[in-house]
Amino acid sequence: MVKVKVELGNRSYDILINTGILSKIGEFLLSFNFSSKVVVISNPTVFGIYGDIIMKSLKQAEFDASYILIPDGEEYKDYFWCYHIITQLLQKGLDRKSCLIALGGGVIGDITGFVASIYMRGISHIQVPTTLLAQVDSSVGGKTGVNHYLGKNMIGTFYQPRMVVIDISTLKSLSKREFFSGLSEVIKYGVIWDLHLFEYLEKNLEKISDLSDSYLFNIIKRSCEIKADIVSKDERESGLRAILNFGHTIGHAIETETEYKRFLHGEAVSIGMCLEAEISQRLGLLDIDASKRIKSLIASSTLPFQLPDGVSFSKLKLHIKIDKKKEADKIKFILPIEIGKVMIKEVKLEEFLDIYEKKSSCC
Numbered sequence: 187m188v189k190v191k192v193e194l195g196n197r198s199y200d201i202l203i204n205t206g207i208l209s210k211i212g213e214f215l216l217s218f219n220f221s222s223k224v225v226v227i228s229n230p231t232v233f234g235i236y237g238d239i240i241m242k243s244l245k246q247a248e249f250d251a252s253y254i255l256i257p258d259g260e261e262y263k264d265y266f267w268c269y270h271i272i273t274q275l276l277q278k279g280l281d282r283k284s285c286l287i288a289l290g291g292g293v294i295g296d297i298t299g300f301v302a303s304i305y306m307r308g309i310s311h312i313q314v315p316t317t318l319l320a321q322v323d324s325s326v327g328g329k330t331g332v333n334h335y336l337g338k339n340m341i342g343t344f345y346q347p348r349m350v351v352i353d354i355s356t357l358k359s360l361s362k363r364e365f366f367s368g369l370s371e372v373i374k375y376g377v378i379w380d381l382h383l384f385e386y387l388e389k390n391l392e393k394i395s396d397l398s399d400s401y402l403f404n405i406i407k408r409s410c411e412i413k414a415d416i417v418s419k420d421e422r423e424s425g426l427r428a429i430l431n432f433g434h435t436i437g438h439a440i441e442t443e444t445e446y447k448r449f450l451h452g453e454a455v456s457i458g459m460c461l462e463a464e465i466s467q468r469l470g471l472l473d474i475d476a477s478k479r480i481k482s483l484i485a486s487s488t489l490p491f492q493l494p495d496g497v498s499f500s501k502l503k504l505h506i507k508i509d510k511k512k513e514a515d516k517i518k519f520i521l522p523i524e525i526g527k528v529m530i531k532e533v534k535l536e537e538f539l540d541i542y543e544k545k546s547s548c549c
C-alpha cells in the first residue's frame with residue numbers, strides 16, 4: 187500500500203492506495219478519534235456491489251455503522267438530497283465526533299463532503315472514491331458542493347476529508363466509458379505538470395485500458411501526488427490551482443451547450459484540452475507536434491477530440507461569458523506551452539473567436 191500525503195498543516199491527510207483495501211476501512215478508521223457512529227453515504231449501484239464489504243469491515247472494527255443511499259445520478263447532487271441526508275443523520279443521532287464515509291464517484295463524494303462541512307458546523311468525513319475520475323481528481327483537494335438549477339456546483343465549500351481510501355480493484359466494475367472519462371483527467375495531469383506521466387500513458391495505454399493493476403496503480407498514484415502537490419500549494423485556488431482547469435473552460439461550455447446529456451465530464455474536458463492546445467498553438471505558444479501528441483493520446487483513449495456537430499465556437503463563447511471564471515471581457519485560459527508545462531493567459535473574448543475563425547479558414 188502506498189500513502190500520498192496532502193500537506194495542509196493541521197488539516198493534512200493521507201491518500202491510501204492499493205488493491206483490495208475496502209475491507210480494511212474499519213481498521214483505518216480506528217486510528218482516528220471518531221465516536222462509534224459512522225454513516226456510509228452511497229447510491230444503490232455502488233452500494234449494491236461494495237456495501238457488504240465496507241459494512242462488514244466497519245462492524246468488525248466495532249463501529250455502530252449504518253448507511254444512507256441517494257438515487258444514482260448527477261441530478262440528485264442537489265440541496266434537496268442534502269437536506270434528506272441531514273434529516274437522516276439527525277434521526278440517527280450523529281454528533282460532532284461522528285464520521286461520514288463517501289462511497290462512490292464524484293457525485294457521492296461532492297454531496298457527502300458538502301454535508302460533512304455543514305452538519306453541526308462540520309464533522310469528519312472519509313472519501314472512498316470508486317470511479318477513476320473520483321480517485322484521481324474529485325476526492326482529493328476538498329472542493330465539495332451541490333448543483334443549483336441555475337448552475338452546476340454553485341453551492342459549495344472548501345472542506346478537506348480526514349483520509350482518502352482508493353481501492354483500485356473497484357474500477358473493475360466500472361463501465362469502460364466512465365473509465366476513459368476519468369482517464370481524461372490523468373492525461374490532463376501529464377499535460378499540465380508531468381511529461382513522464384504523459385509518456386507513460388502513451389507507452390502503456392493498452393495495459394492501462396486492460397485495467398492491469400500495476401499500471402493503474404502507477405497512474406493513480408502519480409495523479410494523486412500531482413493533485414496533492416498543487417492543492418498543498420494553493421488550497422483555495424487563488425493562483426496555481428487554476429491550472430487544474432486546463433480543458434475545463436471549453437469543456438464546461440460544451441457540457442452546458444449539450445445540456446450535460448451528450449458527454450460525460452471527462453469527455454467534454456478531452457475536447458476542451460484539444461481545442462485549448464490548438465489555441466495555444468495558434469498563439470505561437472505551443473509547437474504543432476506537441477499539440478498533435480495531445481490530440482493523438484486523447485483519440486487513442488477513445489475520447490472525443492473535436493467539437494460535435496451543431497456546436498460552434500460562437501455558441502461556446504456565450505457560455506464561457508457567463509462562466510464563473512470570466513473576469514471582465516477576458517477569458518482565463520490554461521494554455522500548454524510544452525507537454526508538462528502550462529501558463530495562465532487571459533484572452534479577450536473577441537480574440538478567442540478570431541483564433542477560431544483564423545483556424546477554420548486555414549485548416
Ligand SMILES: NC(=O)c1ccc[n+]([C@@H]2O[C@H](COP(=O)([O-])OP(=O)(O)OC[C@H]3O[C@@H](n4cnc5c(N)ncnc54)[C@H](O)[C@@H]3O)[C@@H](O)[C@H]2O)c1
Pocket residue numbers: 229231232235258259260263290291292293294296316317319320323324325326327328329330339356357358359360361364451
Ligand atoms: N470536487 C471536485 O474537485 C470535483 C472534480 C471533478 C468532478 N467533480 C464532480 O464529480 C462528479 C462526476 O463524478 P464521476 O465522474 O465519478 O460520476 P458519478 O459519481 O456520477 O459516477 C459515474 C457512474 O458510475 C457509477 N459507479 C461509481 N463507481 C462505480 C463502480 N466502482 N462500479 C460501477 N459503477 C460505479 C455511479 O453510480 C454512476 O452511475 C460531478 O458531479 C462533478 O461535478 C468534482
